[in-house]
Amino acid sequence: MNLKTYRxxxxxxxxxxxxxxxxxxxxxxxxxxxxxxxxIDSRNIVVSYKNIFIAIEGERxxxxxxxxxxxxxxxxxxxxxKDVNYIEFAEANFFxxxxxxxxxxxxxxxxxAKFKGILIGITGSNGKTIVxxxxxxxxxxxxxxxxxxxxxxxxxxVPLSLWHINDYQDYAIIEAGISQMHEMEKLEAIIKPNIGIxxxxxxxxxxxxxxxEEKAHQKARxxxxxxxxxxxxxxxxxxxxxxxxxxxxxxxxxxxxxxxNTSNYFVETEERENGIAIRIPYREEFFIFTVPFKxxxxxxxxxxxxxxxxxxxxxxxxxxxxLNEIRPLKMRLExxxxxxxxxxxxxxxxxxxxxxxxxxxxxxxxxQYQKRVLILSDLLQTGLSGDILYKQLAERIENENIDQLxxxxxxxxxxxxxxxxxxxxxxxxxxxxxxEQTHPFHNSVIxxxxxxxxxxxxxxxxxxxxxxxTVLEIDLNKITHNLNFYRSRLKPNVKTMVMVKAFAYGxxxxxxxxWLEFHNVDYLAVAYADEGVILRQHGIKLPIMVMNPxxxxxxxxxxxxxxxxxxxxxxxxxxxxxxxxxxxxxxxHLKLDTGMHRLGFEPFEIEDLIxxxxxxxxxxxSSIFSHLAASDEASHNGFxxxxxxxxxxxxxxxxxxxGYKPILHLLNSPGIxxxxxxxxxxxxxxxxxxxxxxxxxxxxxxxxxxxxxxxxSQVKHIKKGDxxxxxxxxxxxxxxxxxxxxxxYADGFNRKFSxxxxxxxxxxxxxxxxxxxxxDMTMVDVSExxxxxxxxxxxxxxxxxxxxxxxxxxxxxxxxLTNVSERVKRVFYTE
Numbered sequence: 001m002n003l004k005t006y007r008x009x010x011x012x013x014x015x016x017x018x019x020x021x022x023x024x025x026x027x028x029x030x031x032x033x034x035x036x037x038x039x040i041d042s043r044n045i046v047v048s049y050k051n052i053f054i055a056i057e058g059e060r061x062x063x064x065x066x067x068x069x070x071x072x073x074x075x076x077x078x079x080x081x082k083d084v085n086y087i088e089f090a091e092a093n094f095f096x097x098x099x100x101x102x103x104x105x106x107x108x109x110x111x112x113a114k115f116k117g118i119l120i121g122i123t124g125s126n127g128k129t130i131v132x133x134x135x136x137x138x139x140x141x142x143x144x145x146x147x148x149x150x151x152x153x154x155x156x157x158v159p160l161s162l163w164h165i166n167d168y169q170d171y172a173i174i175e176a177g178i179s180q181m182h183e184m185e186k187l188e189a190i191i192k193p194n195i196g197i198x199x200x201x202x203x204x205x206x207x208x209x210x211x212x213e214e215k216a217h218q219k220a221r222x223x224x225x226x227x228x229x230x231x232x233x234x235x236x237x238x239x240x241x242x243x244x245x246x247x248x249x250x251x252x253x254x255x256x257x258x259x260x261n262t263s264n265y266f267v268e269t270e271e272r273e274n275g276i277a278i279r280i281p282y283r284e285e286f287f288i289f290t291v292p293f294k295x296x297x298x299x300x301x302x303x304x305x306x307x308x309x310x311x312x313x314x315x316x317x318x319x320x321x322x323l324n325e326i327r328p329l330k331m332r333l334e335x336x337x338x339x340x341x342x343x344x345x346x347x348x349x350x351x352x353x354x355x356x357x358x359x360x361x362x363x364x365x366x367x368q369y370q371k372r373v374l375i376l377s378d379l380l381q382t383g384l385s386g387d388i389l390y391k392q393l394a395e396r397i398e399n400e401n402i403d404q405l406x407x408x409x410x411x412x413x414x415x416x417x418x419x420x421x422x423x424x425x426x427x428x429x430x431x432x433x434x435x436e437q438t439h440p441f442h443n444s445v446i447x448x449x450x451x452x453x454x455x456x457x458x459x460x461x462x463x464x465x466x467x468x469x470t471v472l473e474i475d476l477n478k479i480t481h482n483l484n485f486y487r488s489r490l491k492p493n494v495k496t497m498v499m500v501k502a503f504a505y506g507x508x509x510x511x512x513x514x515w516l517e518f519h520n521v522d523y524l525a526v527a528y529a530d531e532g533v534i535l536r537q538h539g540i541k542l543p544i545m546v547m548n549p550x551x552x553x554x555x556x557x558x559x560x561x562x563x564x565x566x567x568x569x570x571x572x573x574x575x576x577x578x579x580x581x582x583x584x585x586x587x588x589h590l591k592l593d594t595g596m597h598r599l600g601f602e603p604f605e606i607e608d609l610i611x612x613x614x615x616x617x618x619x620x621x622s623s624i625f626s627h628l629a630a631s632d633e634a635s636h637n638g639f640x641x642x643x644x645x646x647x648x649x650x651x652x653x654x655x656x657x658x659g660y661k662p663i664l665h666l667l668n669s670p671g672i673x674x675x676x677x678x679x680x681x682x683x684x685x686x687x688x689x690x691x692x693x694x695x696x697x698x699x700x701x702x703x704x705x706x707x708x709x710x711x712x713s714q715v716k717h718i719k720k721g722d723x724x725x726x727x728x729x730x731x732x733x734x735x736x737x738x739x740x741x742x743x744x745y746a747d748g749f750n751r752k753f754s755x756x757x758x759x760x761x762x763x764x765x766x767x768x769x770x771x772x773x774x775x776d777m778t779m780v781d782v783s784e785x786x787x788x789x790x791x792x793x794x795x796x797x798x799x800x801x802x803x804x805x806x807x808x809x810x811x812x813x814x815x816x817l818t819n820v821s822e823r824v825k826r827v828f829y830t831e
Contacts, residue, residue: 011110011111012034012036013034014035015029015033015052015095021107022102022103023097023098023106024095024096024103025095026094027080027083027086027095028086028093028094030090030091030092030093031091033049033050033076034050035051037050038052038104038107038108038163039051040054040160042063042069042070043364044360044361045070047073047074047075048074048395049076051075053079054100055078055080055082056100057081057082061520063100064080064081067084068088071088071089071092075092076091076093077093078093078095079095079100079104080095081097101155101156102186104159105155105186105189105190106190107163108158108159108160108163108190109189111162111163112162112190112191113192115165117169117172118170118171118172118194118312119172119174119191119193120171120174120196120197121195121196121226122173122175122197123178123198123219124197124198124201125204126199126202127300127301128151128175129151129175131305132147134301134305134326135147135305135309136173137325137326138305138309138314138322139314141318142315143170144168146164146166146169146172147173147174148173149355151177152175153175153176154177155186158174158187176222178208178218179208180208181208181214182218184221187222191222193223193226194226194228195227195230195308196222196223196226196228196229196230197229197230197231197304197308198220198229198230198232198238198242199301200232200238201219201238203700213237216240219241220244223245223251227250227251229252230256231255232256232257232258232304233257233265234258234259239255242255258300265307267279267280267281271294272290274290274292276291276293277290278303280307287306287310289320290320290324291323292324292326295764302323302326306319333346333347333358333359333362334346334827334829336825336827339441340441341369341442342369342446343366343368344464345359345362345363345446347362347447347448347449356376356393359447360400360447363400363445363447365515366445367540368445368510368539370443371443371444372400372402372403372404372444372445373405373444373446374400374404374405374406374446374447375406375408375432375446376407376412376449377412377449378412378454387414390415390417394415394418398420402421404423405419405421405424406423406426407423408427408428408450408454409427409428409454413425413427429455429456429459432459433458433459433462436463446463470711470743471708471710471825471826472706472708472826473707473708473709473827473829474511474512474706475705475830476829479516480515482703483516483521483689485698485701486669486672486683486685486688486689489673489676490672490679490683491679494679494680494682495523495683496521496522496685497522497523497524497525497545497683498523498685499526499686500524500535501547510535510538510540511826511828513542515828521685522542522543523543523682524540524542524544525545525684526544526545527546527547527548528547528548528550528553529546529549529553529557530553530556532557536561543563543587543622544561545562545563545564545622546564546565548565549575551571551578554578563587565589566589567590567593567601568601569605569608569612575588575619576612576619579618579619580616585618586618586619587620588622589622589623589624590609590624590662591626591627592606592625592626592646592647592650592651593626594626594627594646595629595642595643596628603649606650606653606654609654613657621658622663623664623682624651624663624664625665625666626647626666628640628643628667628668628675629643631668631671631674632670634674640675640678647664665681665684666678666680667683667684668683668684668686669689669692670693670695671683672688687813687817690706690817691706692704692803692814693803694813704801704802706817707794708797708824709793710741710743710792711742712740712788712790712793713740714739715737715738715739715740715789717735718737719732719735720732720734724771725779726771726772727772729772730755730770730771730779736783737785738770738779738781739782739785739787740779741778741793743776743793743795744773744776744778745773745774745775746823747820748816748824749773749778750773750816750819751772751773752810753778754771754772755771755772756768756769756770758773758805760778760794760800761794761797761800762780762782762792762794763785763787765784765785766799766800768780768781769781802817
């Protein structure tokens with residue numbers, strides 16, 4: 001392909017012309033506006049007459065509920081599915097459609113239809129985002145490239161991605177993902193890829209399809225009209241699906257293989273000192289590239305990229321030079337603790353306007369500290385002139401309540417002419433780091449957002465709180481997945497209380513609580529008042545139940561608006577007396593003992609409990625609850641049913657006397673799975689949120705949230721007969737190689753994992769513990785593993801699996817999770 005750059009006019013439209021773009025009707029037109037930007041999230045919309053809000057009604061969120069708020073802020077253009085009281089919004093424009101998502105797709109599809117460059121569509125089970133990012137990096141050295149932000153590959157994410165294709169790109173790279181039947185047809189209709197990449201096929205979203213073969217066919221529909229399709233023939237289901245597409249005579253298939261040496265595109269690899277050499281045949285020539293990866297997934301992903309580059313005629317020298325810069329990408333926003341009571345949001349893998357919107361949206365959810373700091377580099381390859389770009393940027397940032405803006409780079413200096421808040425500008429990262437030495441941050445949440453060339457990792461390293469190399473990573477997207485998994489099993493209007501006690505099962509409570517509040521859970525529960533205080537101090541506003549209050553903590557309960565569990569007469573009387581002078585009703589949660597025999601009023605005590613409640617109307621019973629003793633064990637179903645009956649009777653007796661109906665709740669995580677008839681008004685979600693299924697009913701449906709990682713400190717070669725560790729418990733029965741890893745029982749790695757019981761994962765292989773687990777370190781057998789000091793070690797995650805680990809030392813997964821020491825750094829991330 002030549003280096004011609006296509007130009008066209010970006011899609012902008014007058015509100016009055018919406019009927020030309022999508023099916024619907026204008027139900028109110030106060031003043032016609034030219035629309036330039038589309039928003040679907042009320043929390044990150046920029047107030048401007050040029051913007052339109054599309055109200056989408058989802059399973060748990062309804063955009064129509066935020067029209068009043070947005071109107072009061074100045075938004076005047078809306079696409080709706082439901083009628084509104086138009087008199088209340090006299091100065092607004094409304095366009096009513098049957099489906100807001102369909103309208104969004106059709107409008108974005110019009111923008112895609114105007115694009116004259118080459119659009120590359122990517123689908124598959126895994127690797128979509130990494131292939132997209134690597135491909136963009138490799139192409140942008142020659143051409144102007146747009147890529148969809150992060151993992152914007154859904155029915156909503158794809159049209160938002162297409163909407164942002166601008167007037168200067170030669171290529172657009174869009175990923176598409178589906179989770180059920182007949183979704184891809186809608187995406188194909190608006191993406192219309194010229195070239196397709198089908199990455200691979202795995203088990204993700206199996207539940208949405210009748211078979212693996214059908215899933216392969218559904219994904220392949222993205223390429224119905226594509227001219228060229230790149231895929232790996234080692235997945236026969238993919239090959240079969242693609243060859244069942246229509247108009248095969250018009251398609252070029254580039255089906256490559258690591259396994260079939262008779263293939264026209266048989267790809268060979270060879271390990272070398274500086275990486276892996278990949279030998280690729282293409283059009284009767286052979287090309288050899290060196291890449292810095294060894295793992296299969298990365299080699300598969302980069303091969304897709306290389307074949308596309310060869311197809312597009314990118315010069316070989318440019319490809320290899322750019323490959324030298326390719327590294328595993330950090331495709332996620334990370335939050336981590338910083339020095340001096342700061343909290344860092346690290347997002348430095350790219351810096352464009354769409355990515356900035358995503359980062360600012362996530363930043364707005366962080367409430368750890370009141371002061372908000374944004375560190376931002378030049379925005380690269382936007383296609384906009386500096387004055388237009390930085391004027392838009394200033395308008396965008398001024399909507400975000402930023403207390404301090406730090407700009408780094410030569411171009412961002414222009415921001416000073418447009419931004420009215422506190423701003424400090426530096427020409428380079430090093431110049432800022434020199435400044436920071438004498439001007440450290442305190443009590444702030446800091447978003448660090450920079451293009452890769454600015455090396456903002458140096459800023460993160462400077463500001464991050466230094467803790468040793470062991471880290472517990474918590475995937476917030478998996479938290480959301482598990483939350484929605486359980487919500488999908490609830491009857492309409494059943495509320496959700498989430499347990500964030502015990503440091504949120506080891507995951508760090510206020511970060512998890514912040515994420516749960518964003519996802520609209522109804523209640524939080526903690527064990528002790530101190531835990532609730534920490535949540536309030538970090539800005540959590542949800543109702544919080546304290547499960548084990550103490551009279552000495554009543555003042556904290558009152559000051560921080562925490563609601564105690566009341567489980568005994570002495571505790572009730574103490575709280576009644578403490579709250580008697582309050583000018584508001586004091587909320588409590590009554591715990592009934594229906595068979596657990598731990599805490600709670602027993603059924604025979606209800607008769608004495610009721611008069612106390614009636615005599616003290618300043619006490620308001622917010623909820624009545626009990627706890628199933630064996631909800632995860634089918635052998636005790638009869639006992640669980642007996643508990644439910646006892647609970648219902650006692651609760652009904654209380655309600656009949658107090659004259660109002662509190663929330664009733666009985667079920668924990670396994671109970672939600674096994675007893676849908678006992679949901680009452682609310683359920684309590686605990687360890688299930690973190691991906692642990694103690695019932696065995698949902699294999700593969702819950703996702704492990706936490707990954708405990710450490711690093712190799714040293715590798716040693718041990719001779720036959722030598723011993724290893726304390727008490728010489730490790731014995732080399734032959735010459736062997738061991739690695740000392742930076743985790744011990746002080747970090748939460750149980751001593752019972754000693755002497756071969758425990759296993760860790762290093763470079764894709766399991767390594768057994770040898771000798772005894774020490775306080776701060778552990779030795780493992782790596783005789784069969786190629787590894788070196790500094791290599792990553794997986795202690796638990798997908799594998800080793802935390803449930804199997806717990807069984808190996810005769811304990812429960814809860815204990816493994818909650819034993820991770822607070823000295824282990826927690827890193828939270830989201831795709």
